[in-house]
Amino acid sequence: MAPPSPGMHLAVALDGAGWHPAAWREPQARPGELLTARYWADLVQLAEHGLLDFVTIEDGFGMQSSRPARPDGRTDQVRGRLDAVLIAARVAPLTRHIGLIPTAVVTHTEPFHISKAIATLDYVSMGRAGLRVRVSASQHEAGLFGRRAFPPVRSSRSGDPVASKLIAGLFDEAADYVEVVRRLWDSWEDDAEIRDVATGRFIDRDKLHYIDFAGEHFSVRGPSITPRPPQGQPVVSALAHRDVAFRLVARSADVGYVTPCDAADARVIVAGIRGEQQAAGRAEQALHVFADLVVFLDTGAATAAGRKARLDELAGAEYTSDATVFTGTPAQLADLLQDWQRSGLAGFRLRPGVIGHDLPMITGSLVPELQRRGAFRKAYQASTLRGLLGLARPASRYATA
Amino acid sequence: MSKPVKQIHLAAHFPGVNNTTVWSDPRSGSHIDFSSFARLAQTAERAKFDFLFLAEGLRLREQNGRIYDLDVVGRPDTFTVLAALAAVTSRLGLAGTINSTFNEPYEVARQFASLDHLSGGRAAWNVVTSWDAFTGENFRRGGFLPQDARYERAQNFLQTTWELFDSWRGDEIIADKENGVFLADADAGRFAHRDAHFDIGGQFNVPRSPQGRPVIFQAGDSDEGREFAAASADAIFSRHAGLEDGKAFYSDVKARLARHGRTRDQLLILPAATFVLGGTDAEAQEIAREVRLQQVSGQTAIKFAEQLWNRDLSGYDPDGPLPDVDPEPGENTIARGRASVRMYRDPVATAAQWRAKAATQGLSLRELIVEVTGRQSFVGSPATIAEEIDTLVQADASDGFILVPHITPGGLDEFADTVVPLLQERGVFRVDYQGSTLREHLGLAPLRARSPVTQAAS
Numbered sequence: 001m002a003p004p005s006p007g008m009h010l011a012v013a014l015d016g017a018g019w020h021p022a023a024w025r026e027p028q029a030r031p032g033e034l035l036t037a038r039y040w041a042d043l044v045q046l047a048e049h050g051l052l053d054f055v056t057i058e059d060g061f062g063m064q065s066s067r068p069a070r071p072d073g074r075t076d077q078v079r080g081r082l083d084a085v086l087i088a089a090r091v092a093p094l095t096r097h098i099g100l101i102p103t104a105v106v107t108h109t110e111p112f113h114i115s116k117a118i119a120t121l122d123y124v125s126m127g128r129a130g131l132r133v134r135v136s137a138s139q140h141e142a143g144l145f146g147r148r149a150f151p152p153v154r155s156s157r158s159g160d161p162v163a164s165k166l167i168a169g170l171f172d173e174a175a176d177y178v179e180v181v182r183r184l185w186d187s188w189e190d191d192a193e194i195r196d197v198a199t200g201r202f203i204d205r206d207k208l209h210y211i212d213f214a215g216e217h218f219s220v221r222g223p224s225i226t227p228r229p230p231q232g233q234p235v236v237s238a239l240a241h242r243d244v245a246f247r248l249v250a251r252s253a254d255v256g257y258v259t260p261c262d263a264a265d266a267r268v269i270v271a272g273i274r275g276e277q278q279a280a281g282r283a284e285q286a287l288h289v290f291a292d293l294v295v296f297l298d299t300g301a302a303t304a305a306g307r308k309a310r311l312d313e314l315a316g317a318e319y320t321s322d323a324t325v326f327t328g329t330p331a332q333l334a335d336l337l338q339d340w341q342r343s344g345l346a347g348f349r350l351r352p353g354v355i356g357h358d359l360p361m362i363t364g365s366l367v368p369e370l371q372r373r374g375a376f377r378k379a380y381q382a383s384t385l386r387g388l389l390g391l392a393r394p395a396s397r398y399a400t401a
Numbered sequence: 402m403s404k405p406v407k408q409i410h411l412a413a414h415f416p417g418v419n420n421t422t423v424w425s426d427p428r429s430g431s432h433i434d435f436s437s438f439a440r441l442a443q444t445a446e447r448a449k450f451d452f453l454f455l456a457e458g459l460r461l462r463e464q465n466g467r468i469y470d471l472d473v474v475g476r477p478d479t480f481t482v483l484a485a486l487a488a489v490t491s492r493l494g495l496a497g498t499i500n501s502t503f504n505e506p507y508e509v510a511r512q513f514a515s516l517d518h519l520s521g522g523r524a525a526w527n528v529v530t531s532w533d534a535f536t537g538e539n540f541r542r543g544g545f546l547p548q549d550a551r552y553e554r555a556q557n558f559l560q561t562t563w564e565l566f567d568s569w570r571g572d573e574i575i576a577d578k579e580n581g582v583f584l585a586d587a588d589a590g591r592f593a594h595r596d597a598h599f600d601i602g603g604q605f606n607v608p609r610s611p612q613g614r615p616v617i618f619q620a621g622d623s624d625e626g627r628e629f630a631a632a633s634a635d636a637i638f639s640r641h642a643g644l645e646d647g648k649a650f651y652s653d654v655k656a657r658l659a660r661h662g663r664t665r666d667q668l669l670i671l672p673a674a675t676f677v678l679g680g681t682d683a684e685a686q687e688i689a690r691e692v693r694l695q696q697v698s699g700q701t702a703i704k705f706a707e708q709l710w711n712r713d714l715s716g717y718d719p720d721g722p723l724p725d726v727d728p729e730p731g732e733n734t735i736a737r738g739r740a741s742v743r744m745y746r747d748p749v750a751t752a753a754q755w756r757a758k759a760a761t762q763g764l765s766l767r768e769l770i771v772e773v774t775g776r777q778s779f780v781g782s783p784a785t786i787a788e789e790i791d792t793l794v795q796a797d798a799s800d801g802f803i804l805v806p807h808i809t810p811g812g813l814d815e816f817a818d819t820v821v822p823l824l825q826e827r828g829v830f831r832v833d834y835q836g837s838t839l840r841e842h843l844g845l846a847p848l849r850a851r852s853p854v855t856q857a858a859s
Contacts, residue, residue, distance in 0.1 A: 024576065024583060025578040026578075031574075031576035032576045035574075036518070061606065062604070062606060064606070071604055075582060075584040075585070075587050076581045077583055079584050079606070080569075080574065080607060082514075082515040082607060083480075083512050085480070085481060085484075086484040086516055087515070089480075089481045089482075089484035089485045090484045090488055090519045092485055093435070093439070093485050093488040093489050108505070110540055112540060116478040117481050119477070119478070120477035120478035121481055124435040124477075124485035143601065144507045144602075146599060195424060200698050200701070201471065202473055203468070204470075205467060208461070217541065218540070218541040219538070219543070220539055221460075223461060223468075225458065225460070225475060226476065227475045
């Protein structure tokens with residue numbers, strides 16, 4: 001079991017106006033500004049003011065939908081979004097400490113492009129970049145690319161063997177993808193650029209490496225066109241709900257987001273990931289497991305529950321989530337986080353029910369509460385995201401000491 | 402009636418991964434750190450330039466089977482840098498090269514629409530094509546495209562992205578909290594596109610951006626490239642910066658526009674140009690000579706010659722005569738990932754011309770290479786260069802220039818401080834930005850949003 005951490009890590013997951021489908025109708029919401037740089041800069045700066053480890057930014061190729069994997073034609077919820085990597089890059093020069101983890105769909109994109117994009121995000125943020133990889137089994141999203149056809153998948157949790165096989169294959173592909181991304185980050189050794197005027201050589205080409213990855217879905221020669229990023233290896237993360245995804249986290253990630261329903265469930269999930277990590281031969285490597293929670297925070301528990309109920313009414317349905325939905329006070333949430341943390345969780349990724357309300361509650365009330373308890377940092381003490389997460393900067397796998 | 406005075410358009414090219422960029426100069430900074438990009442962009446914006454331009458290459462160049470190490474090597478991701486630059490500038494256009502061969506239209510359209518939103522309408526896309534299996538080794542598709550299909554794919558790619566950009570009119574998001582109506586039209590973003598290269602459909606999930614679509618640049622010089630530009634581009638990034646070649650190119654391309662139902666003011670011709678400034682013309686000439694020698698070392702001269710000869714010339718002395726053997730015929734195998742080798746359409750004839758020139762003028766191999774690869778468009782005092790630029794633009798050799806400094810990132814400072822004020826005094830270059838979008842800077846008419854399909858029926 002993981003030793004008790006001196007403090008917990010805390011992140012927020014940003015998506016539109018918040019995770020509740022009616023969030024955009026709240027008085028504090030700015031639904032007309034969701035496509036502006038100012039909106040995203042304000043959110044990330046607020047999260048940084050709260051000393052959070054990082055923000056994640058949701059993304060996907062298809063239109064947002066209340067149905068799994070296909071559009072719903074609804075007009076009463078937020079629709080339309082911007083590319084998450086570019087949002088992260090846009091806010092990077094306006095922040096100094098907080099980590100920036102955009103989502104990238106790996107199923108339809110090129111590992112070469114994403115590798116250099118995240119390496120570049122690491123440069124523009126001076127060492128604060130990460131990547132959250134997502135697979136997409138959606139027929140609808142595949143149709144936007146026209147490169148591959150998927151069978152219909154009614155629910156990602158169904159016991160349908162066709163779906164299970166498809167999804168297992170997509171997760172294997174995602175693991176290959178992360179392997180390529182990571183090899184490309186290492187493909188320039190740190191000191192490859194020499195600018196040796198005497199010999200006229202800009203680089204020492206013995207310190208650039210072909211990665212020569214060959215897999216079922218792609219082969220990539222390398223090296224990257226972008227030199228090794230400041231963190232060496234930006235932080236790779238993934239959300240995982242079940243075995244195939246736990247295996248991806250265990251094989252490939254630095255941070256895994258999981259969705260336990262209580263502390264005991266969290267303990268089971270963490271043990272499962274540690275087992276997979278062992279099986280993958282990565283037992284010695286740091287891998288943080290974060291629990292995801294959707295949060296509605298108010299100074300009174302009844303107020304929070306009432307607010308959520310009111311939003312449900314506006315949305316026309318009770319809001320449920322893959323993650324546990326919490327309503328209550330910041331102190332109650334702090335109790336829960338501390339309790340769950342003892343199950344071996346390194347931290348939490350909070351999904352604000354209403355960004356305009358719950359993000360300020362996280363930074364302005366939850367964080368001070370945790371600080372009073374000695375459970376959260378009082379100042380940033382590292383300049384990179386790996387540093388904030390206590391992850392060492394690895395040497396390039398290709399470096400010969 | 403005399404011809405109206407044209408306003409000049411100016412842009413800054415971030416120094417590239419070729420020998421124009423002098424990395425050995427003590428003033429030369431990082432080509433990767435964001436501070437270098439921010440510095441050049443802020444200088445360009447201070448000087449009221451139209452835009453900053455980033456090039457791209459998707460595989461490191463190789464020569465003689467090894468990664469080429471004499472020039473700057475490596476660059477960051479174009480989209481990511483441009484999005485970050487939007488945070489440290491407020492008016493400057495942000496232009497980048499994105500390849501239409503090793504990308505997919507849906508993803509690229511999302512990225513450019515996002516960049517346009519995040520920059521408040523300042524995005525531009527230089528559409529390039531490639532076909533080579535060498536670059537393809539880094540991508541899912543591999544080297545899948547025959548050379549002669551690359552413009553067809555590029556044209557289809559561009560057409561597809563336009564349909565995606567136009568799939569939103571721009572008035573669909575009403576975000577009416579009171580009545581719970583976020584979107585006025587459930588079908589916003591709906592598209593279906595099918596051609597020989599793409600068969601895609603669904604709903605585009607980025608609402609219409611401030612410019613409607615990015616400004617489109619094209620850089621090809623071939624007949625196909627010119628035709629592609631005349632049909633689809635807002636600006637051409639040409640390499641004809643002189644008076645005679647510039648005028649010939651300008652009139653050729655502008656004449657093609659009518660065929661595509663377009664007017665002459667819908668396509669700007671912007672050649673890339675280098676410059677060397679001095680206090681006097683004589684001083685500038687002296688500096689220019691030194692810069693040329695920095696750009697073409699003995700080793701670099703041999704490598705250049707190898708690119709034409711298509712064979713290993715490492716045994717030759719750069720300070721001696723040209724190789725007396727003829728170039729190796731056929732596909733260029735010695736230099737890979739370098740578009741410029743395709744400029745030599747008849748290597749044997751070119752080599753003969755070079756030998757004749759060297760013999761007549763008594764030039765060594767290195768001196769010859771300095772002569773034939775010279776990329777110094779403007780050399781002189783600020784007054785001389787301002788005069789020259791104005792003359793070229795008024796003579797319809799171009800509509801302005803994309804300036805390529807040879808020092809990163811401070812190489813534009815002197816131009817901004819000395820030449821730009823002279824152009825402003827002449828009344829041919831803006832004293833301040835008049836608009837907020839790049840289309841406005843370039844004097845391009847705003848795009849009309851696609852008219853609502855439903856209106857026709859109502």
